[in-house]
Amino acid sequence: MALGDAILACLTERPMTGYELAKTFDSSIGFFWKADHQQIYRELSKLRDRGYIQGREVVQSGKPNKLVYTLTPEGRTALRHWAARPSTPASTKDDLLVRLHALDSIDIEPLRADLMARLEHHRDRHANYERILKKRFPDGTAEGKLDLGNLLLLRLGARHEQMVADFCEEALAALSAMSGKATVVPIEDGKREGKG
Amino acid sequence: MALGDAILACLTERPMTGYELAKTFDSSIGFFWKADHQQIYRELSKLRDRGYIQGREVVQSGKPNKLVYTLTPEGRTALRHWAARPSTPASTKDDLLVRLHALDSIDIEPLRADLMARLEHHRDRHANYERILKKRFPDGTAEGKLDLGNLLLLRLGARHEQMVADFCEEALAALSAMSGKATVVPIEDGKREGKG
DNA sequence: CGACTTTTTCCTGTTACGGTAAATAACGAG
């Protein structure tokens, strides 16, 4: 279980509904962990079955009733035990890197387009991180432990996006510098192969 | 399919057996993609069923016979089509970051130990990247397209490891600076709770 | 009325991850 622990970690901040969690996994923690609402709800059921969280139904008027989940003491303990185990370094698993590994067997034009899209994407994310950093930590220091963690995360995220964006730029430049000697072959295999 | 494409990408370099692929996924491409030998073999079967690769049995004396897999033209085409689609930016999914997100609800001592282990781990990897870079690209330039891709990958890897290592150092420093005001609670829940 | 938001749930797949284990075939240690 890993997504489950991420949810528990989110619930340490405050009780939340599945709906809120899904939104959280779209912003704050979602910067480095992706999960759609179905995954969240399924995981919440499991966590409830194990007694790590407790759902309290809140009757609403004008909206469907919601289930606010709170960490139980067992859940807190489970999270602490999980956090006390050594972490496993995750591997990147980025499609783009696989493409680069097979650079001489693929078409460069789509790759170039992809790199440009990614460049924009990572620049956007970088700007977003910086924006949040300036807003939440104008003087660059954190007060409590909770803030410290988030400050560190934001800084790591910002640097990471910056680095990947730089990488995309560099790759594009290298590709351009090489495009002279490269044979440009359009992607139309299987149509006129064998018979020329 | 993503692991399958990574395997196809590996096979563009030269034909390989499942055993060799498993080793490759432990070193070169394995720097950013992890897969054990069972995953590899299972994926190879699928790729063969789809006609993307072709196995040729090589009789060996002294060792069991091996199956050398070669990309078929269909496999090359499939790889090119896959590579022509826009890549999906992967999310990090690092346990360590989840822990930092819940920093005020976990025990700092194990976290500190974890950070130190990770620091060493990322430093090792960084040194490894640099070593390969110096060996394969002493002058920092690539000749062919194949080399270009690998040079870029190695550089990205080196920078990434450097950055994460720096991050670990920074986090450790921040934790130390904060440890004065923090209440240290040993992880022994559930034993003496409820009855003092 | 229809479209949209909020909130939860169910369904069916595929892909990935993890561990345990075995079969074949040789080599070397004890």
Added chain:
DNA sequence: CTCGTTATTTACCGTAACAGGAAAAAGTCG
């Protein structure tokens, strides 16, 4: 000769994760 090791492939099991399609219920907005 048995035991362990390296090389090489394969099998089975279970769970976790990812993807997409759907629907229900209750209200608001246009």
